[in-house]
Amino acid sequence: MAQLLKKSVKLALIQLACTADKAHNLSHARTKVLEATRAGAKIVVLPECFNSPYGTKYFPQYAEQLLPSPPTEDQSPTFHALSTLAKEAGVYLVGGSIPEKEAGFGSGGDKGDGQGKKLWNTSLTFGPQGELLGTHRKVHLFDIDIPGKIRFKESEVLSPGNKITFIDIPEYGKIAVAICYDIRFPELAMVAARKGAFLLLYPGAFNLTTGKLHWELQARGRAMDNQVFVGLCSPSRDMEAEYNAWGHSMVVDPNAEVLGQLDEKEGVLVQELVAGRIEEVRKGIPIYSQRRFDVYPDVSEGKVRYEE
Numbered sequence: 001m002a003q004l005l006k007k008s009v010k011l012a013l014i015q016l017a018c019t020a021d022k023a024h025n026l027s028h029a030r031t032k033v034l035e036a037t038r039a040g041a042k043i044v045v046l047p048e049c050f051n052s053p054y055g056t057k058y059f060p061q062y063a064e065q066l067l068p069s070p071p072t073e074d075q076s077p078t079f080h081a082l083s084t085l086a087k088e089a090g091v092y093l094v095g096g097s098i099p100e101k102e103a104g105f106g107s108g109g110d111k112g113d114g115q116g117k118k119l120w121n122t123s124l125t126f127g128p129q130g131e132l133l134g135t136h137r138k139v140h141l142f143d144i145d146i147p148g149k150i151r152f153k154e155s156e157v158l159s160p161g162n163k164i165t166f167i168d169i170p171e172y173g174k175i176a177v178a179i180c181y182d183i184r185f186p187e188l189a190m191v192a193a194r195k196g197a198f199l200l201l202y203p204g205a206f207n208l209t210t211g212k213l214h215w216e217l218q219a220r221g222r223a224m225d226n227q228v229f230v231g232l233c234s235p236s237r238d239m240e241a242e243y244n245a246w247g248h249s250m251v252v253d254p255n256a257e258v259l260g261q262l263d264e265k266e267g268v269l270v271q272e273l274v275a276g277r278i279e280e281v282r283k284g285i286p287i288y289s290q291r292r293f294d295v296y297p298d299v300s301e302g303k304v305r306y307e308e
């Protein structure tokens with residue numbers, strides 16, 4: 001059987017120090033992506049909301065219009081910066097995520113915005129020619145309320161995306177991209193893996209409460225259940241910001257072993273994903289051929305959406 005990862009590849013996770021200054025974030029991201037490229041990375045990932053502070057009150061102000069695609073430079077400076085950067089670096093660039101606004105979104109700032117226009121949390125992936133390869137709108141909105149610890153309600157301003165997102169890279173294979181809270185839903189990961197993804201990538205920004213508890217556990221869990229590579233890419237921690245990201249960007253292998261992990265500071269993690277490793281792990285622990293779809297359903301065979 002053909003290998004899911006066709007040839008070994010270096011993956012880089014950029015744990016960027018994100019600020020309130022969008023232009024600075026974009027130029028800083030460029031510096032770090034080029035640094036990763038010099039270290040041999042061919043797939044490079046930025047964090048969730050890498051060009052804005054993370055918080056519902058910031059989304060309307062920082063949001064960019066991505067449709068119709070391609071947007072103009074005015075509509076989305078980030079689209080153009082990422083496309084140019086992917087081409088300059090000659091890499092596949094998973095551009096973390098940015099707040100996206102629907103055409104006509106006003107300055108009102110919520111889902112209603114007076115005219116019912118929407119905002120999303122959206123990830124853009126570009127190829128080495130600067131071409132857009134895929135767009136993922138966060139499917140599961142981060143709505144949690146842990147008394148005394150953290151309350152966050154993305155649904156107050158954001159709308160959810162409606163599909164699973166694959167990026168096809170003829171050279172290497174298929175990648176699935178989802179965003180942060182999406183990782184808590186194993187069904188999405190399982191469908192992606194059963195449909196042939198070799199790598200699940202989650203730009204994310206867990207916090208000091210759930211990060212400590214669940215960040216590594218989720219990454220290793222998704223890798224273990226699906227026997228694929230998993231990459232989680234966070235902003236670095238800024239204790240001056242309103243939202244304190246967990247950091248700890250990490251790459252996990254198909255046997256759920258952590259191949260590399262950063263601490264909470266800014267950094268670039270470059271890790272080689274070895275071709276053949278998925279098949280080796282699946283041969284040793286053959287859950288892929290031991291599933292009992294006569295006892296429970298195969299989630300990947302149900303209704304799966306690939307388009308908005």
Ligand SMILES: O=C(O)CCC(=O)C(=O)O
Pocket residue numbers: 048141142179180181182184204205206207210211214
């Ligand atoms: O799931 C969590 O604990 C954190 C999720 C999150 O921060 C996000 O979706 O942005």
